[in-house]
Amino acid sequence: MIKVLFICLGNICRSPMAEAVFADLVAQAGLSDAIAVDSAGTARYHVGEPPCPGTQRIFKTHNLPYAGRARQISVADLHAFDYLIALDSSNKIDVQSMLAREGIEKPVYRLLDFAAGVDVPDVPDPYYVGNFEKVYDLVLAGCVGLLARIEKAHADLLQK
Ligand code: 4NP
Numbered sequence: 001m002i003k004v005l006f007i008c009l010g011n012i013c014r015s016p017m018a019e020a021v022f023a024d025l026v027a028q029a030g031l032s033d034a035i036a037v038d039s040a041g042t043a044r045y046h047v048g049e050p051p052c053p054g055t056q057r058i059f060k061t062h063n064l065p066y067a068g069r070a071r072q073i074s075v076a077d078l079h080a081f082d083y084l085i086a087l088d089s090s091n092k093i094d095v096q097s098m099l100a101r102e103g104i105e106k107p108v109y110r111l112l113d114f115a116a117g118v119d120v121p122d123v124p125d126p127y128y129v130g131n132f133e134k135v136y137d138l139v140l141a142g143c144v145g146l147l148a149r150i151e152k153a154h155a156d157l158l159q160k
Contacts, residue, residue, distance in 0.1 A: 002154055003036045004146075005081040006111070007091050011041030011070040014087040014123050014135060016051040018111060020064040021136070022143040029147065034158050038081070040073035042094040047072055054132035062136070075102055084108045085146065088122035112138060114145030 004022065008015035019039035026035045041047075049070045050056070059066050078084070078099055086092035086108055095108045112118050118141050126135045151158055 001036050002034060002083070002150060002157070003081045004038070004083040004085060004150070005073075005077055006037075006039040006085050006087065007042060007073055007095055008039075008087040008123075009041055009043050009091060009125065010046045010052075010127065011039055011072070012046045012049055012052045013055050013126050013132075014139065015039035015041065016066060016068055016070075017055050017058055017132075017136065018085070018087065018123075018139050018143060019068065020059060020066040021062075021139050022146065024064055025143055025147050029151070031151075031158060035150065039068065040071050040077060042073055042091055044072040046070040052127065054126055054130060058132050058136050073098070078102060078104050078106065083146075083150070085111050087111055088125065109146075111142035111146065113142075114149055115141035116145055117141070 006015040006018040016039050019037050023037045026032055047070050084095055086095055092108045092110055099106055110121055111123060112121055118138060123135055123138050126132050
């Protein structure tokens, strides 16, 4: 099983969106038994909450199922997940600091590192400014690229 964790600040807007979008792509590719997907926040402000209204609207518009609640990233996550995918550079730095504190050597990627034709590094935080459709477009581009990368890197494991 390949395990992918999306990480933002609150785990109520961007990373749940990435989790749902990526899980949907994985399901469409027939890979749900081989790739596990989850999300978490670096902060604990919103632990236990459902996704924010803007993200729930995106789920409705794009027909994406989602049942998760916000949780904070843990040290166990750093060990358990193969791909740590941050939604922005500040999330990436926070996760890198956690890894360093624990003495774990593992890369942290930004989701948009994988997005073809996107020239911004960070998925903007929609919590204050909205613009959820723009966030969705970026998240989708990143998730498409990430899945392609994983399929290529693990072709032996993912052969159907
Ligand atoms: P997220 O958005 O990191 O995409 O879930 C945010 C959610 C909450 C806060 C900031 C960003 N907050 O400051 O509470």
